[in-house]
Amino acid sequence: MLFKIEPRAEPSRQMAIAAPLIATAMTLVVSTIFFVSLGLNPFVTLYTFFVQPLTTMNGVSEWLLKASPLILIACGLSIGFRANVWNIGAEGQLIMGAILATGVGLFSPWQESALLLPLMVVAGMAGGAAWAAIPAFLRARMNTNEILVTLMLSYVAALILSYLVHGPWRDPAGFNFPQTALLPYSGTFEVFDYSYRLNTSIFFTVVAVFLTWLFTNRSFMGYKMAVGGVAPAAARFAGFKSSVSVWLGLLVSGAAAGLAGMMEVAGPLGQLSSQISPGYGFAAIIVAFIGRLNAFGIVLGGLLLSLLYLGGETVQLNMGLPSSVALIFQGLLLFFLLASNFLVNFRIRRLVTRTH
Amino acid sequence: MDLFVSMFAATIIAATPLIFAALGELVVEKSGVLNLGIEGMMLIGAAFGIWVHFAGFPMILAVGAAVVGGALASLMFGVLALTFMTNQYAAGLALAIFGAGVSAFIGRGFGTTPVEAIQPLHIPGLSDIPILGEMFFQFDPLVYLSFVLFAAVSWFLYRTKAGLALRAIGESPDSAHAIGYQVIRIRYLAVMFGGAMAGLGGAYLSLVYTPLWVENMTAGRGWIALALVVFAAWRPRRVIFGAWLFGGMTILQLQGQAIGLTVPTEVLSALPYVATIVVLVLISRNREAMALDFPTSLAQPFRPKG
Known part of the structure; x- marks a missing residue:
């Protein structure tokens, strides 16, 4: 199966919205793998990381602050x-x-x-x-x-x-x-x-x-x-x-x-x-x-x-976990975001291989 | 005299990590790619080196791990900048941030355990010469390696066909592609070389210069290396002179009190950064001289046509 990358005539509006979501999802996937490799329960860790801070009024205040x-x-x-x-x-x-x-x-x-x-x-x-x-x-x-x-x-x-x-x-x-x-x-x-x-x-x-x-x-x-x-x-x-x-x-x-x-x-x-x-x-x-x-x-x-x-x-x-974990995620997030931005300006098409 | 001799030797040593990182970046930029992530790659190299050393492996493997670590980190930038054609500034910054995080994570358990630093070579006869011996022949092997690599990079860029191809790609990737060079592949190799050299520079910091793990121990040297390439106007020889200049600044900062300078330590600490700015200004004012060896396609994404 072959793929071909070709530039879009104009940037895709759907992709412009989807790209940050794809990047966030990819960061979550990689962080899950990262947590598992450290022997942590990924669900508990992700919950502690992304949900628990927002479960209190003080958390929300700190979030906005x-x-x-x-x-x-x-x-x-x-x-x-x-x-x-x-x-x-x-x-x-x-x-x-x-x-x-x-x-x-x-x-x-x-x-x-x-x-x-x-x-x-x-x-x-x-x-x-x-x-x-x-x-x-x-x-x-x-x-x-x-x-x-x-x-x-x-x-x-x-x-x-x-x-x-x-x-x-x-x-x-x-x-x-x-x-x-x-x-x-x-x-x-x-x-x-x-x-x-x-x-x-x-x-x-x-x-x-x-x-x-x-x-x-x-x-x-x-x-x-x-x-x-x-x-x-x-x-x-x-x-x-x-x-x-x-x-x-x-x-x-x-x-x-x-x-x-x-x-x-x-x-x-x-x-x-x-x-x-x-x-x-x-x-x-x-x-x-x-x-x-x-x-x-x-x-x-x-x-x-x-x-x-x-x-x-x-x-x-x-x-x-050390606070450097947040820095790793920042880098990863930017990495995936830049990579998925590619989809805004380019499309990947599968080339149908003809069988004789 | 003694002070001069010891400061001369210390300057050469302080310049060594900068020479590694800047020579690597020079090759990257000559191929038309701007990787701002040197700081991150140096940190990863520094952390990998100590990691492997503490795991009980011989020093040469620790240095090797730093080189591999730097090259692997550079691939992260390479995939973004070369395959996905993203903005190279942003991709480099992602690497700088990521490298700081990863190295801090690896180094979290190192504490302040000192490393048994790589020892100076004793060259029979030469090392024992008074004054000259101390000035030139009592360094650790990596200092000599930095000079070997300087010679190798100069030779490669200006005396080999592959070096010519690399420079051609940096000047005009479209023409180079048209006559059959694999622009993306060669740029990948250049980026990985830059990463390996930055990793080596990082290893020098953690295994020889400091020698222990400190979070963010590069303290901006990756960025100074980047400035050195501009300072050198993309010519290898001037990278060396620039590195010595900044090495001297670092030593002045460390020896400031010893030679009787009574200013706050912060003023001395700011010297290398201020010097970088001053030197950049002086060099950049001459637009013609800057344009002479400037790789014309620098930081512009390339996509083969057809």
Whole structure:
């Protein structure tokens, strides 16, 4: 029996929806095999991983709380990715946003003011955008690869954070833990219910999703950037400067990541510490791809990845599996997703072999 | 003088994992494929090496396992990028994330048990020469292997017919296909070579340099190797110089206090990353020089026509 691969005349809409489902199903199959090979009951483990976290109100709160930064960052990244601008250093921009917002929260003179939180929001976005402006400038003016610069700056940002929380910003009353003092009450987001950590910062993510949809599907600028990504020559002939895409793609994603960092310190954490993100900046890249760079797809992708984080924690607590399992699943999910995307643009036909 | 000699030798050692990984990636990119997943493949190599070593096998098998592990990991990228023609950036990132997860999972039980590192070779006569002996003839076998592989890769790329074919495929896969070369197959081989070399670089870290298992022990070296290929403008000789430069930065970071630098450790730790950016900027500004040896089809999916 022979198969032939041929390109589709136009991308299949059915497959565009089916691809993420196929990828999720394949990830489940492989994880089942993985669990069995470790001598675990796959049904119990999968239940513990994917269902148990959502059986309590607290679980649901944590699920949304973790999905929020992932979705927010992925929305920003998708704008750049559409234009072939590869910001893979959102983790560093998140850290810089968190640092600047904490700086405002702890050291500005408006500790009691109702303006403190809005100022921190601005500081967070500015911190992330400023950190992303470095690769934007270098790519637009100096022709330097933004993949490498954004990534290298992530390492630098992590070191700046480490310096601050071990050194000048360390809470003197904090028993030498590498963390700052707690942010003042006026510099934190209101929680919906005092039993859970989900807070009002999630509205920023909701707005970001809507704005991303508006920008990519309804604005001329978004259209121009997408053309510049798919067909740079065509965009150039039409008079569209690629440096606009570079600046916009990086600044927007940097600001989104910085805001996500601010939302972490002013939300569940309440202070700056040496570990402020479990890799949200990197996981958001996967979220953006799972969502096929589409705002609403990103929401689903963020919810899925957030569940992977939660499930990873749950199996770690209940079954003693290391947290790296969640990272393996992230990689696998992206792997299967990219592979099944193939079905969107190509079809596989069986060739009927004639018997003489 | 003593300090200079020991820092010179330490620089060569620190550069070795970068040389392995960057030489591998150079061959991959010369074939027109961009694999961003070096960090993941190095981590898998590092973990495989220690795994086999702790299982009681001789060191040479541990290094071999790292090489095989890296090559197998690269196949994951290869299937996506070459067979399924996906976006190579995304496929490489998937590998980087997957490799970090798999290596952490393999290494979960290793604890902080140190490895009996591969020992330096003692070359009778040469190793005993004062100063020069310490500078050039007291390395472990893998350091010498990195130079042998450098010579082999240079020879292969520029002096053999297969190397010419590989470069032709990187320049214009359509033309190469038209005159009968198996573009996809050769690219698969290049990708696997890159994976094997990254695995070797990882093994150097876990079995010689560190030498114990630390989660994420590559600390960005896979990405620096990627930057080295750009820095080298796709020419093997400059990979070596670049690796020494970054090796020197690493050593400066470690020896910073010893030579009397009174700055926070974080500043010194940031040196290799900042240096990477600075060097990339300086190199990339000259567009003409960058374009000279650039594989024109880099990161573009290929599908044979007809």
